[in-house]
Structure formats: C-alpha cells, structure tokens
Amino acid sequence: MSTLLECKNLTKRYGKVTALDQVSLRIESGHIVGLLGPNGSGKTTLIKIINGLLTPTSGEITVEGNPISIESKKVVSYLPDHTYLNMNQRVCDVIGFFKKFYDDFDENRAYDMLAKLSINPKDRLKSMSKGTKEKVQLILVMSRRADLYILDEPIAGVDPAARDYILNVILNNYDQNASIIISTHLIADIENILDEVIFIQNGQIKLTSSVEEIRAEKNMSVDALFREVFRC
Amino acid sequence: MPWNLDSDRPIFIQIVERIQMQILSGKYQPGDKLPSVRDLAMEAAVNPNTMQKALAELERSGLVYTQRTSGRFITEDQNMIEQLKKEHAKQTMDTFLLNMQRIGYSKEETLEMMSEAAKGENA
Numbered sequence: 001m002s003t004l005l006e007c008k009n010l011t012k013r014y015g016k017v018t019a020l021d022q023v024s025l026r027i028e029s030g031h032i033v034g035l036l037g038p039n040g041s042g043k044t045t046l047i048k049i050i051n052g053l054l055t056p057t058s059g060e061i062t063v064e065g066n067p068i069s070i071e072s073k074k075v076v077s078y079l080p081d082h083t084y085l086n087m088n089q090r091v092c093d094v095i096g097f098f099k100k101f102y103d104d105f106d107e108n109r110a111y112d113m114l115a116k117l118s119i120n121p122k123d124r125l126k127s128m129s130k131g132t133k134e135k136v137q138l139i140l141v142m143s144r145r146a147d148l149y150i151l152d153e154p155i156a157g158v159d160p161a162a163r164d165y166i167l168n169v170i171l172n173n174y175d176q177n178a179s180i181i182i183s184t185h186l187i188a189d190i191e192n193i194l195d196e197v198i199f200i201q202n203g204q205i206k207l208t209s210s211v212e213e214i215r216a217e218k219n220m221s222v223d224a225l226f227r228e229v230f231r232c
Numbered sequence: 233m234p235w236n237l238d239s240d241r242p243i244f245i246q247i248v249e250r251i252q253m254q255i256l257s258g259k260y261q262p263g264d265k266l267p268s269v270r271d272l273a274m275e276a277a278v279n280p281n282t283m284q285k286a287l288a289e290l291e292r293s294g295l296v297y298t299q300r301t302s303g304r305f306i307t308e309d310q311n312m313i314e315q316l317k318k319e320h321a322k323q324t325m326d327t328f329l330l331n332m333q334r335i336g337y338s339k340e341e342t343l344e345m346m347s348e349a350a351k352g353e354n355a
Contacts, residue, residue: 032279164234164277171274192234192243192278212242212282221239 002064004029004148004179005050010059012045012203019045021203022059029147030176032193034211034222035183037200038230043183044081046200047152050181051078063148074103077146079137081153087126091119091136102144110143113169131158138166142173149180155189163189188223197222199229234277243278247286255295255306256317266296266304 005027012020020042027033037043048054049061052068063072085094091114098105114121117135125133134157141149151170155163163186171193174180184190191197191211199207206229214225237246254260266272266287273283287304290296294312298304307313332342 030281167277168274171270171277171280176280188239191239192237192276192282195279195281211279212244212285215240215242219240223239 002029003027004064005181006060006062007046008060010046010049010061011057012042012049012054013057019203020049020056023200023203023205025198025205025208027148027179027181029179031195032170032174032180032182034187034190034194034197035181035200036185036187036197036222036226037206041200042203043200044152045203047078047150047181047183050150051076075147077102077141077144077149079141079149079151079154083133083137085125085137088124090122090124092121094125094136094140095121098140098143104145106143106145109173110139113139113143117165131162134158135162135166138169142169145175147178149174149178151180151182153184154182155184155186160189167193187226188221191222194222199226201230235275237276237278243282244286244289247276247278247283248289251286251290252295252316252320255313256320260306262306262308262310262313264306265302266306268303 003026005025007023007025010020010023011018023042023046035043035046045054049056050063050068052073061068064075066072089097095107095110098110099107111121114136117139119128119132119136125136128136134154138151138154141151154170155166158166167190170180170182182190182194194211196208196210197214198205211222214220214222218225220228235247235250237243251260251266260266267275269280269283269287272287273280276283287296291298291304294309295307295316296304297307329339329342333339337345
C-alpha cells in the first residue's frame with residue numbers, strides 16, 4: 001500500500017467565499033472512498049483541484065508524490081459532474097479519441113461494457129437519453145487503467161437497476177492497487193462498496209472513518225449518520 | 233442480485249453469517265471451492281476488501297481453509313460443521329422462546345403449542 005493522494009492545508013477562496021478551508025487528507029492505494037457532503041460543501045472544488053482544473057489559494061497537494069501536472073493527470077481518471085464530450089460524435093469516435101489521448105485506455109474493455117449494456121457504438125451521443133450518456137461516460141472513465149479514479153456524481157441520473165450495474169462496473173474494473181473517490185448524495189446506494197468515507201462541510205473535513213467502524217460503533221448506516229450529522 | 237444486508241450492522245459480520253448459513257444448509261458442501269474474493273464481492277455488491285475480511289474471519293474460525301495457489305475451500309471437518317449447526321439451532325430456539333415469553337407464554341405452554349403445530353404439519 002502506498003499513498004496515492006495527499007493534501008496538506010488545502011485552501012481555496014473564490015473572492016470572499018472560502019470553498020475549501022485547510023483541508024488535509026491522505027488516500028492510500030486499494031481503497032474505495034466516498035466523498036460525502038451537502039450541496040456547496042466543497043466536494044467538486046476539491047475534485048477539480050485534484051484534476052488541475054482549479055489551483056488552490058494555498059496549501060499543498062500531491063498525487064503519487066508529484067505535484068498536479070501532466071504526470072499526475074496520466075494516472076488519474078476523472079468523471080466530471082458535467083460532460084465535456086462533443087454530442088455530435090458517435091460513441092466509437094469518442095473511444096478513438098480516448099485511445100489516442102490516454103496511453104492506459106483499454107479499448108476492448110470499453111467495447112465489452114458497451115455490448116453488455118446493449119449500447120450501439122455507432123449511435124451519436126446526442127441521440128441518447130441522459131442515463132445512457134452517463135453510462136457511456138462512466139465506461140470511458142473506467143476503461144482506463146488508472147491508479148486513481150475520481151467519479152463526481154456517477155449515479156445521479158440513472159435508474160436503480162442501472163445503478164446496480166454501474167456499481168458492478170466499478171467493482172469489476174478497479175484493481176486492488178488502484179483507488180476510487182466517489183462523490184455522491186446517494187449514499188445508501190453505494191455505501192456497501194465503500195471502504196472509507198470523508199464527510200465534508202463548509203469546506204472543512206468533518207469526519208473520516210471506515211464504513212465498518214461507523215456501523216460497529218454507532219450501529220447505524222453511513223446514510224443514517226449523514227442525515228444526523230447534516231440535519232437541516 | 234446484490235445480497236440483502238442490514239444497513240445498521242457491520243457488513244463483514246453479515247457476510248460471515250451468510251456464508252456460515254450456506255454451509256449449514258448444504259449449499260456449500262464440505263470440500264467445495266469458494267468463488268474468488270472478487271467474484272463474491274461482485275455477487276454481493278460489496279467492497280472487495282470487506283469480502284476479504286469476512287473470508288479471513290471464516291478462515292480464522294477454521295470453517296474455510298486456503299490452499300496455496302488454488303483458492304479457498306469449505307472445511308471437510310464434519311464435526312466442526314455439526315457443532316456450528318447445534319450452536320445455530322440453540323440460538324434460534326433461545327430467540328424463539330424469548331419472543332414467546334415476551335407475549336406471555338410459559339415454556340410449557342410454548343412446548344405444547346409446538347407439538348400441536350408439528351402434528352398439524354404432519355396431517
């Protein structure tokens with residue numbers, strides 16, 4: 001086991017608003033981590049910093065010991081909360097694009113998963129439902145052999161049966177040395193596949209714990225604990 | 233179909249209980265090979281590390297053993313399985329008697345009702 005991601009006193013301000021406030025955390029390899037927090041708690045800001053889409057106001061962040069750079073992006077596979085794909089393209093074109101772009105992209109894996117979900121690679125993205133588009137994007141992201149997968153709201157737009165399948169895709173495609181960070185509100189749906197959870201509120205880490213610890217010590221699910229901690 | 237797990241108890245304990253039950257009920261026979269950690273985790277829709285922990289616990293209790301390189305197997309020690317079966321039966325009965333007591337039946341009354349019920353089933 002080695003440290004994949006480390007943040008030290010990470011702070012991000014947008015003008016007068018502090019989105020992240022002195023966040024320190026460390027994620028080891030081989031874990032599935034839930035990044036959980038209410039709306040506006042700083043989840044997406046943190047994720048964007050890890051992916052180099054935002055720069056922190058202060059503090060340090062490293063991925064496998066490297067600062068955020070081309071090197072770190074090579075090992076991080078990121079599913080953003082909004083799509084950036086060209087909706088006029090066919091799925092097979094996008095796969096070609098990913099293959100050129102990422103050395104670790106496994107084309108066969110992608111076509112396999114598409115076939116299992118009966119998605120036609122010749123279909124154009126714009127002709128697909130919201131849920132199918134989300135599935136395609138997740139397939140693209142999980143078809144990379146990355147060390148760290150970051151999934152921002154991967155199951156928000158799909159029906160419960162497809163959710164089960166997506167969790168299956170996640171479990172099936174990650175290898176024991178990689179880690180996955182999943183940000184979501186749908187805690188009950190994913191908590192059985194998580195090792196650890198990080199609760200974040202107002203830009204600060206409120207709690208980090210293993211799922212089994214929460215259940216053993218508090219006799220409640222992560223979902224129930226979340227509702228208690230963040231009661232409105 | 234993901235396994236049906238309670239949301240308020242540690243997951244690995246529930247996995248241990250479930251696999252124990254599958255051994256007691258004969259779904260897994262002595263000497264049977266268990267699926268891999270990954271396959272079991274996928275079937276149950278749980279974290280592979282949690283599944284690993286549950287199997288390690290079953291191994292520690294002796295119900296499951298690992299054969300280097302070829303995988304995990306159910307114990308061939310019938311005595312051990314028999315023992316576990318008895319423990320499980322005792323627990324089930326204790327819980328039942330307690331529940332009957334709670335609604336006001338003495339052990340004698342419960343016994344009587346049980347034999348009536350058993351007769352009814354045979355008829």
